[in-house]
Amino acid sequence: MAFPQQVRIVEVGPRDGLQNEPGPIIPTDIKIELINRLAAAGIRHIEAASFVSPKWVPQMGDAAAVMAGIDRQPGITYSALTPNVKGLEGAMAAGVTEVAVFSAASEAFTQKNINCSIAESLKRFQPLIEQARAADIRVRGYVSTVLGCPYQGDITPAQVAVVSRELIDMGCYEISLGDTIGTGTPLKAKRMLEAVAKEVSLDRLAAHFHDTYGQAVANLYAVMEEGIAVIDSSTAGLGGCPYAKGAAGNVATEDVLYLLQGLEIDTGIDLQAVVDTGHWITRELGRANGSKVAQALGTCGR
């Protein structure tokens, strides 16, 4: 075992979580408060918004207002998803210092979602990444469906490795490996990671796992055994993937923090503060809290 001593949590609740909330648009001030609370809890990397057409994702239509409204703290990265150059320009105008692009290891998934091949989708990102890099903005790359695809089923580790390597070669500083439909299990996750690590250095890889089948915490444990030290998670388990059937369920930040505490891995994050934030946001949204740790610990009323 070679567990990392420290793990960086990338909190995706404000973007990946909230963008999938059904019902009315969540008020901008709630989004801002969520981000400020997570920062106050000690989370150093928060995906705060998505600069995407409100026609496609109405819930993220106030991305610029959110970025303008948050109480930015030094040392904290507030990143945003940017699907295209127009999104990047919006993000830059809003003072975003890190953006993310979203790809997939599955041809079928890519065709279904954006109606082109993986190669074509990566080509479209080239000007975005170049423009971002020229402005000293870091670019993170998501690769989704790394442990299974809702349309084509199995994904070979080699497919994941190829796409990950291409995104790195194009200028991404880190690749977040997404188990979009949560069908992964520890052995599968390890095999995938081993293949990717042959193409991309381990310290440039992150795990973004969904808990749809209750395996996410075990999968994270397994990939940390292999040396993964960056984990994406969502407070209260907010979110999922709007395109993949049954893919609700980002792993809850609280449950990951509890795992990390038990493994004696440092994150610098106050678990109870995240628990309280999760209870607060789920009350605001009128949804169930998806974190078992949050349910077990309750709230101290903050």
Added chain:
Amino acid sequence: MAFPQQVRIVEVGPRDGLQNEPGPIIPTDIKIELINRLAAAGIRHIEAASFVSPKWVPQMGDAAAVMAGIDRQPGITYSALTPNVKGLEGAMAAGVTEVAVFSAASEAFTQKNINCSIAESLKRFQPLIEQARAADIRVRGYVSTVLGCPYQGDITPAQVAVVSRELIDMGCYEISLGDTIGTGTPLKAKRMLEAVAKEVSLDRLAAHFHDTYGQAVANLYAVMEEGIAVIDSSTAGLGGCPYAKGAAGNVATEDVLYLLQGLEIDTGIDLQAVVDTGHWITRELGRANGSKVAQALGTCGR
């Protein structure tokens, strides 16, 4: 890694699960149908009842009728919990071939629950175990609170090892190590297991983990890495511990089976049949299904 090639599932839903159901007494025929369905799904070991005073556990008052009513299949163990000699006699009269006794690694937990020391509680089991063994009835020993106690907090691995060894020396054939309040994490679980395995051979140990903090699947993965090949679980996550605050949440059999499939470990059990059984029993009880796999896979209507 030295994963077992096969894992034996000990299904505890009909006993550990149903005994904690609040509300009206579950009809005997529902209990019988649950057990028969689980056996038909391929589960080889089912804890079917508890021969305990109905004054203490009213939900198990029909243990003899349940044992008489099930459609016993060859090769399947239908075991029962027996807290005392009177319970054993009831179980023997009902034709039970395996019984279980329940102890704890925590002095505080034992005092609180049965008002005596661990040593005293074990001494009380001596005549029960002797009488069972004389009648060729196998005795399984539960050790609860192995990864934390609701009253005294931390439990040392040495405490667990001592109690486990004593139960083996007294004649138990297997020790089921219970994380009663679900506070365990993988490293803690491994350290506990390593200590116990110095006193009791690994092939006589089982893991009985609760998912209160969302860690059970990861903990099972971790102890299987150490060689554990017997896992207690509860269909649909039925049950918990009636005495420990916040201790709802036996790990769901479905979620364990999904993990095992992914690890290419054989159980001989039909996952979809267990999923369907879980949906059926939770509908009958009017409670939520605690298995994420069951929620993701849905039901084919059986």
